[in-house]
Amino acid sequence: MKLDVNGQVHELDLEDEMPLLWVLREELGLRGTKFGCGMGLCGACTVHVDGSPMRSCITPVAAAQGKSVRTIEDLGSPEDPHPVQAAWLALAVPQCGYCQPGMQMAAAAFLEKRRAGALADDPDAAVTPPTDEEVRRAITNICRCGCYERIRTAVVTAGTVG
């Protein structure tokens, strides 16, 4: 099978039902995406599939074929951080940090889709930052260290960028 990850196409010989998470981590060596629960409950494994946030621990790799997968490794870099990462740094969001790649991918997908939606309706629309309530509904990942206060503030902050 062929898998497009972060703009690179990989040829793989794997079981169709192997979760995307383990393909990314073990077959492609992209270990930024994390295993947390294996049931799609915690979101530590969140990646983008065609721009939508997906829990990769319950997404069979076959379901990602023909689509484009984006992981934390492609989100941004210290030299060129994604607005979400810039806000995360500015607000010192992570504690243990383990859930944060998934949390940032969920936040980035939320903001990017929200912005795209607003601009689709009106190309000249001034995109406003999300409200606290929107962020509360959008981000369902678990952070055991309990960084939610800063995550919420960081998503709102990032929402005003770009």
Next chain:
Amino acid sequence: MKLNRRTFLVSGLALGGGLAVGLCAGVGALSQHDRRAHQQAGADGDGALVALWIQIRSDNTIAVLSPHTEMGQGTHTGLAQLVAEELDVPWEQVVVEQAPADRAFTNGNVIQGFIFEDDVLAGFFKRVLDNAFFIGGDLGSVQMTGGSTSLRFTGWRSMRVAAAAARELLIAAAAASLGVALAELTTGDGRVVHAASGRALTYGELADAAAQLPVPQEPRLKDPSEYRHVGVSRPRADLPDKIFGRPVYGIDREVEGMLHVAVAGTRAIFGEVDAITNEAEVLARRGVKAMVIVQEGVAVVADNPWRAEQAARAVTFTERAPPNAVQSSASLVAGMEAALEDPERFSGVMERGDVESVVGGTVVEARYAVPFLAHAPMEPPNVTLWREGDVVHVASGLQDPLGGRTWAADRLGLPLEQVVFHPHTMGGGFGRRATAGDDMLNYITQACTVFQAIDAPIKLCWSRELDVRFDRYRKQSIARYRGVLGPDGAALAWQADSYGEVNIPDDAASAYAVPHMRSRNVQEETFVPYAYWRSVEASIHCFYNECFIDELAVAAAADPLQYRLDHLPADHRLRGVIEAARDMAGWRADAAADGSAMGVAAYELFGSACCQIARVSLVNGKPKVHEVWCAVDCGTVINPDAVIAQMEGGMIFGLTAALYGRIDIEDGGVVQSNFHDYRMVRMADAPRLHVALVPDGSAPGGIGEVAVPHLSAAVANALAVLGERPRSLPLIS
């Protein structure tokens, strides 16, 4: 600052040149001459343990070798701040490195030395450390990050003093080199400067010479008015790696040719596998290489973690039922109830005044209960093992890397020298990764069994289900309280009886100045394995005490917050945080027009005092926490933002326990298995958090655990305003 007599400052040459300064502990009888020999040897001998924490390298970099491991609490950054402060160097000049899991970096003696000679620690805390240390059997095998000790002990009482001594050594070396008096020299930018002649030498240039000089044992420490790093929110050193998704955790470790291990657990805790009944079938699955019977389960080895996990789920086996296989949470509670009725079984008693002497008055009685709790760190337990020649390498994220190394060496039957441990930053600890004692490293035990059986590089990683079902748990406990109020409503008598393991009456005792007080505990072990759980005993006794004082206030028809203040001594540290939280929250004791109500809890733990006020509503009959105000007095604040972060995180950790936390035992095994039935607070039920720092200027208190216990009581107390008072946790079942 003077160190205690069991510890002294030492210096030596850093590897590759330069000055290393640290602490030597456990050799009080050594003469100065012997000390010098130890310093030169730079290693242990005669019971001496040398920890050379600070290295000033010839290239002028300053490295702090942290014996403590990072799990997001900011310890590495805080330690670097203390070193930068007393070395008097710019922040940018200091780098933090993880010290190796080596006896040279044990902190067992350091902390223990302070404990035995210092009465600032509560009895409870001694017990925590004694357990942690003595289970290892040897203080030299402990390198523990726990008990909120890193900055309090290693940092404030030791490393900071070592940094001050290093600065004096560098000045002395400069004075000799430049031929000028000490008093003419200044520091501040990583150099020793002689302003009069315009000459200066960098610390790096002076380091080799400084290493040859005798170490001052009582260096001058800065006055707080001179601080430029302490009290400043320096950016946490661990953040960029975590934000840019770098593979820094134990689970990310990769070794050439590595195989993956998943485990099928027994039904009961401490169940023993008798025989695998479908071995051929499982071995025939794609990628499966081997199966090994291990403690509490069957391990399956495969070429991919998912294949290993799928195979483990397909394993069928017979197991011998352990004696505990008939036990349940209910039977355990019944046993506790019986124990509290039997005066002979109280093993710990704290008493002041005579509660029996108080007759008449208004009597208030209450019974409370809390369940077992699991830690559930986001990174599931995992460990990687591989061999290079005679040496076995072990990689994992642990709160006690040296303890883990020792544990693995013992399991593998190897001398310590033949085991190298690679400490990783942890995806959550909370006590789960705290110590080798109490069989907490059961997953490392399993991995060692597999490694011995197949002698190939392996990574064992537990599923979330294994993590929840084979954790070691915060204990289940019950309590029975009785109070007597005088005619004016003031509390005259307070009696608290509670059941649990490692209960300490001092800790269970309330801070309130009630003239007649008795706290008794039954300390009996159950088969359910026990572990330190973030905030340890306080997570239980804060709930009991802070609910009961509220019940007394209600019986006295008093404002519960004011009632607390009325029962605290005038100089008690809790007063400041209660008043700060009250003012910040705009406290009101009755329900607001919007149907919400406030509840308060105040408790001192790990050397810090904290008060939290929660504003709570009932939504569809369930508690909804809207907002929490938290005031904390941690003595001296080293990194304000890190303290605020720990307060915020601690409150959410505590709120999860308050609302959802519950591990049930049925037939000797754990009922819950993953986040659907062991629920966590998420963004949608996370309240707005407000934190105020009100430090009193005393030595730093702990931070990592300090905000955890309060919300259980504060939310319960708010619910009591709105309706029926809950007396057991969790509040939502």
